[in-house]
Structures are given as structure tokens and as C-alpha cells.
Amino acid sequence: MKVAPDGFPSGHTTPEGVACDLARALIRHDVVLFTNSCVRPYAGGKAGADYAAFLKSTIATMKADAARKQPTHDSPKAIGKVFAARHLTATVPASYGRASFGFQDLMFVDVGIYLNGGSHALARTLVIKDRDGKWYAHPSPDLSPSLCLGLNRESPSTQDFSQWYNVQK
Secondary structure, eight states, rough: BBTTTSOOOOSSHHHHHHHHHHHHHHHHHHHHHHHHHOOOOOHHHHHHHHHHHHHHHHHHHHHHHHSSSSSOOOOHHHEEEEBBOOOOOOOOHHHHHHHHHHEEEEEEEEEEETTTTTTEEEEEEEEEETTTTTTEEEEOOOSSSSTTGGGGGGGOSSBBBBGGGBBBB
């Protein structure tokens, strides 16, 4: 696995790469990277409209944050640690995603983030391998409860991504 200059994965070939790209997009206020990292609008009806509205709102917030002279204390500053992707314990989300939207796989990645105020946070990112064989991040999985069933009840991740890949800098 080739890593980005920050030492963490990037791209659509691994679940960890796209989870890091989503974090980088939010850190850098990079709308293009955000859009490219997020799973396509996959649902119809109210769920699809809610997801599209979420994406639009997040992009507006990113642009406003980029225009600020000083970042807020709770805004992300840098990636600190990336854990290996894991499948959800519940099998329903992956089955639902396959049957309803043509997803090939569904996992989650825990990404440790340093915040501008000096503290840190853990971002649990739902990642989806879409029908094109590429991984994408779901930036707001709570908008699709059937896809994220049990996501926030999973045990803490313990294995660093580098334990699963041959990392090349």
C-alpha cells in the first residue's frame, strides 16, 4: 500500500484510504476531495433527498469554515491514527446494501483525529464498496439506519492499518 505524504492511506482501493480522504477533505476544507470520497446518492425518496441535502449543507459549511481567519477549537486539524477496517458484527447492513443498492461490501474504519483546540476525537466512518469496485465513505450513516445498524455499538478498534498492509512511503 502506498500512503499519502502524511503517512496514512489514500484513495478508493482500500476502505482505510477513503476514510482518510474523507477526514483530509474536512481538515483541508477540500470540497472536491469530499465529493469524490463520499458514496453516491444511492437511495430514492426522502432518504435520497435527505442525503443530498446533507452533502449540500456540509459543502456550504466547509466553504464557510475555509473563509474563517481562525479555525474553531473543535474542528479537525490532522489525522493521528488509522485503524484497520472491520466488518460490522450485524450482517443485516451488508445484506441490505447488496440487495437494495448493489453495494459489494460494507465496513467501518476508526480514524483518530487531532482537533485544533489540542484535544482529539475518534471518527468512526462507514465505508462502502460500491458496484464499481471502489470504496467510498458515508459521511452521515445515521441517515440510513439499515446500513449502519450497530455501527456505534462496535467495540473499539485495536489494530493499526499498517498491521494489515505492506506500507510503502
